[in-house]
Amino acid sequence: MSDLLTYAYAVVRNAEGLREATAPLRGVAESPVSLLTDTGDDQLGLAVSHVPGQDFQEDALKQHLEDLEWLEAVARAHHGVIEALGERTTVLPLRLATVYLDDNRAREVLEAGRTMFAGRLARLSEHVEWGVKIYVESSAALAEPTVPAADLTPGRAYLRNRRQQQSVRDTVYQAAQKAAERVEAAGRRHASDRVRHRVQQGLLADAAGAVGENVVNDAYLVPLKRCDGFLADVAHAADGLDGVRVEATGPWAPYSFAMPLDESGGAAAAEGAPP
Amino acid sequence: MITPGRAPEAERLPQRQVALIDLLDRLLSGGVVLTGDVVLSIADIDLVRISLRALIVSISEQNPSPWTRTNPPRGGDHDG
Numbered sequence: 001m002s003d004l005l006t007y008a009y010a011v012v013r014n015a016e017g018l019r020e021a022t023a024p025l026r027g028v029a030e031s032p033v034s035l036l037t038d039t040g041d042d043q044l045g046l047a048v049s050h051v052p053g054q055d056f057q058e059d060a061l062k063q064h065l066e067d068l069e070w071l072e073a074v075a076r077a078h079h080g081v082i083e084a085l086g087e088r089t090t091v092l093p094l095r096l097a098t099v100y101l102d103d104n105r106a107r108e109v110l111e112a113g114r115t116m117f118a119g120r121l122a123r124l125s126e127h128v129e130w131g132v133k134i135y136v137e138s139s140a141a142l143a144e145p146t147v148p149a150a151d152l153t154p155g156r157a158y159l160r161n162r163r164q165q166q167s168v169r170d171t172v173y174q175a176a177q178k179a180a181e182r183v184e185a186a187g188r189r190h191a192s193d194r195v196r197h198r199v200q201q202g203l204l205a206d207a208a209g210a211v212g213e214n215v216v217n218d219a220y221l222v223p224l225k226r227c228d229g230f231l232a233d234v235a236h237a238a239d240g241l242d243g244v245r246v247e248a249t250g251p252w253a254p255y256s257f258a259m260p261l262d263e264s265g266g267a268a269a270a271e272g273a274p275p
Numbered sequence: 276m277i278t279p280g281r282a283p284e285a286e287r288l289p290q291r292q293v294a295l296i297d298l299l300d301r302l303l304s305g306g307v308v309l310t311g312d313v314v315l316s317i318a319d320i321d322l323v324r325i326s327l328r329a330l331i332v333s334i335s336e337q338n339p340s341p342w343t344r345t346n347p348p349r350g351g352d353h354d355g
Contacts (some may be wrong), residue, residue, distance in 0.1 A: 006281050011307070072295050079293070095306035109309055121308070131297055197300045208294035217300065249297050254306035 004050040006100040009033070009081045010253075011117045012045045013125070015089040022047060025084050028077040029055070036107045044117055047085055048103065056099045065097075086253040090125045092117060093255045120258065126224050127192060128251035132183050132234055133200070134216035136172045137219065137243045145182040168243075173215075175241040180216050183246065186233030187218075190226040195219045195256040212245065219256035227251070 006197050012018065014037060025033040038044045054060060064070045078096055085091050094150035100106040110117070152160065187194050197217040205214060222230045231248060238246045 008309070071299070075295065075298050076292075078302060081297055091307045093301075095308045096302040098306075098309050113309070129301075131300075195305075197304065200296050200300070204296040204299070208296050219301075219305075249293070252301060255301035256304055258307045 003053050005053045005056050006048050006103050006106045007031070007051040008094050008098045008100060008106050008109075009047040009049075009078055010085060010094055011092040011113075011121070012047060013090045013121050014038075014043055014045045016089055018045060018085075021088050022085070025070070025081055026077075027051075027081045028074050030077075033081055036103055036110060038111055038114060039107070040111065040114070044110060044114060044121075046106055047081055047105055049081075049102075051099070056097065061093075061097060063097075075249050082255075087164070090121045092120050092124060093252050093253050093258050096142045124221070124254045124257060127221050127254060127257075128224060128227065129231065129254045130220050130222055130227070130234075130251060131197075131214070131249035131253055132218050132220060133214055133247045134179050134183065134238075135177055135210065135212040135214055135245045135246070135247070136176045137212040172243040175244045176215050177243045179237045179241055179246055181235055182237040183216070183218070186230055186237065187220050189233065190230035191220040191222045193221040193257055195221075197256070219252075221254055221257045 009027060012035075014035075019035050022033050022035045025047075027033045027047075027049040028051050029049075031051055033046040033047055033049045036048055039044075055064060064074075075096060082091055082093050100109065184194075195218065197219060199217050200208075200210065200214040220230065234246060234248050238244045
């Protein structure tokens, strides 16, 4: 086996000048990116680069995936290639760290999946992905300072305080529900599809500067022509709702919509209720 | 008018780096899963989830406070 492996980033619809546009790109491990094309009709391309074998063998990869710095470097390199290609053509992103023994093997996979790839690219053409996250501010921050009532024992005062906090919390979740309904309505109006992601928690969420609790983390597939309308609706989704914030991220390459509907969860996933 | 994804280079330049967590949401659960050669690639979804969980857990052990409430990431579907 050679020391280098072929790392595949995305299947793309071939376009004029795409090969030239790909040439200056650097991918994982600063490796130059190239475009493998379908030997048949040249309609599809697979963006690849050559990465060190020792980092992408099974055992090494398993360990690396738990190393946040390594994961981040690979994720950002992967994303950089896909973003650059996405400015030129329709892109079908591959899952992080899809690796082949060599270019020939990668080309075989491209050719074997030709029909499926073409179908998915057609669905994603002229679309981008937007992320929409809904946050509620923490109940502690929202609870109004309560003046201890003279006629209450400390125990009763504590309980009353707790009840008030709970009540504020319920109100905020109801407001978040309302915002979620508005976002869903915007999605029905403008978007082609939706996928729900797990709500974001933990240090990575904190590191991103998130304030409050993330209760909705969705991705919408939106036609380019409908993006302005979608974003305008999303921007107003929290109007008049105290303690609720709606954030949009993007535009993204259609990562969340690369899988067929039945595997991705698709637009059918219905409940929009924050916990 | 905004043309998302096709904005000219000049407008995009002082580009804010995307948050890693938003990126990982997409790169570890999105994207086409093809069977790779290198034994696993990340084509094996369970492995990804296990690795991701390990990642998050190992972080949280150093700083347990963010994890005092609600459900840890599950091995199941991500659309719940």
